[in-house]
Amino acid sequence: MGVNIEERIKIAKKGTIEVITEEELRETLQKKKEPVAYIGYEPSGKIHVGHAITVMKLLDLQRIGFKVKVLLADYHAHLNGKGSMEKIEEMAEYNKRCFKALGLSDDTEFILGSTFQTTGEYTHKLYELSLITTLARAKRSMAQITREAENPKVAEVIYPLMQVIDMIFLGVDLALGGMEQRKIHMLARENLPRLGYNAPVCMHTPLLHGTDGGEKMSSSKGNFIAIDDPPEVIREKVEKSYCPMKEIKGNPIIEMAEYLILPRYGKMLIKRPEKFGGDFELDREGLIREYLSGRLHPLDLKNAVSEYLIKIFEPARAYLE
Ligand SMILES: Nc1ncnc2c1ncn2[C@@H]1O[C@H](COP(=O)(O)OP(=O)(O)OP(=O)(O)O)[C@@H](O)[C@H]1O
Ligand SMILES: N[C@@H](Cc1ccc(O)cc1)C(=O)O
Numbered sequence: 001m002g003v004n005i006e007e008r009i010k011i012a013k014k015g016t017i018e019v020i021t022e023e024e025l026r027e028t029l030q031k032k033k034e035p036v037a038y039i040g041y042e043p044s045g046k047i048h049v050g051h052a053i054t055v056m057k058l059l060d061l062q063r064i065g066f067k068v069k070v071l072l073a074d075y076h077a078h079l080n081g082k083g084s085m086e087k088i089e090e091m092a093e094y095n096k097r098c099f100k101a102l103g104l105s106d107d108t109e110f111i112l113g114s115t116f117q118t119t120g121e122y123t124h125k126l127y128e129l130s131l132i133t134t135l136a137r138a139k140r141s142m143a144q145i146t147r148e149a150e151n152p153k154v155a156e157v158i159y160p161l162m163q164v165i166d167m168i169f170l171g172v173d174l175a176l177g178g179m180e181q182r183k184i185h186m187l188a189r190e191n192l193p194r195l196g197y198n199a200p201v202c203m204h205t206p207l208l209h210g211t212d213g214g215e216k217m218s219s220s221k222g223n224f225i226a227i228d229d230p231p232e233v234i235r236e237k238v239e240k241s242y243c244p245m246k247e248i249k250g251n252p253i254i255e256m257a258e259y260l261i262l263p264r265y266g267k268m269l270i271k272r273p274e275k276f277g278g279d280f281e282l283d284r285e286g287l288i289r290e291y292l293s294g295r296l297h298p299l300d301l302k303n304a305v306s307e308y309l310i311k312i313f314e315p316a317r318a319y320l321e
Helices: 005-013 022-031 049-063 074-079 085-101 120-132 135-141 155-169 179-194 231-240 252-265 284-293 298-320
Strands: 018-020 036-041 067-072 109-112 174-178 201-205 268-270 280-282
Touching (some): 005 022, 005 049, 036 049, 036 155, 049 067, 049 201, 049 252, 067 085, 074 085, 085 109, 085 298, 120 155, 135 155, 155 179, 174 179, 179 201, 231 298, 252 284, 252 298, 280 284
Parallel strands (some): 036 067, 036 174, 067 109
Antiparallel strands (some): 018 201, 268 280
């Protein structure tokens, strides 16, 4: 790895909301030749732009020398009401192809949760963790993850404990996830040392709102753009997306530019007819400034975002075909 540690840390942090802690990340990079970074996904019917934000971060981590492990969390999905194990396993196979299609290197390890989560050793550790975790804490950690808000099941508190134990079994030095994973990660950081294990560095990426402006882009809500949507579908979905003029908070189109396109390209080219001011190039600050002022119109932004998404996902679409 030719790049120095500070440069690697800069690449790791780019586009994240937080790294807990940067000092520990530095130490990991200094001490380990090939540290392990992991993320888990509940297998889904579709892999969308929200997931892609985390995959792009995995690509960065690979670039700076991390070995990447992707957990296809079939039991977690099952415990979270996503259906039968058979159905979930089929989705896991498709998801694995999608993640590969997004450019993860050949040495990426894909692990199906159920291949190790029922062993005696795993279960023993789970019981030990259950003895030192309060029910209130386990429930709290699931606030933004559980699907069953009305009539919560015991499964809801087994889920986060399993996620913590996964980190031991996968030998994780760094746990990546969207911001909603934070409370489970904090539980891991607090309790793994109490069980005699090192706490991983935790890294959190921003959550993308749905195309309808809903809280989170989600494959179960129909408010997503899939990585394998054909170009015309991407254009249509972006065109219909929530994107209020001069408003950036909760605006999924601005977020796609900010969280996916700009970290990758640094600048965005906005194409406009001469009579509306002609083409211009924007970095992140420029994008925010111009959009807030109203000088950048939602329609011009949407056109640019569609074309970038089509370009970014083109190799994935070709691979999946
Ligand atoms: N809309 C999103 N924006 C950013 N990251 C996301 C989004 N949706 C999921 N992720 C990230 O992907 C990782 C795995 O999430 P997972 O696939 O289990 O989510 P999910 O909420 O079940 O997705 P879906 O509801 O679309 O099936 C998490 O780290 C999560 O933060
Ligand atoms: N909790 C993650 C999935 C996951 C499951 C197990 C893990 O070890 C890691 C991540 C989600 O919300 O989707």
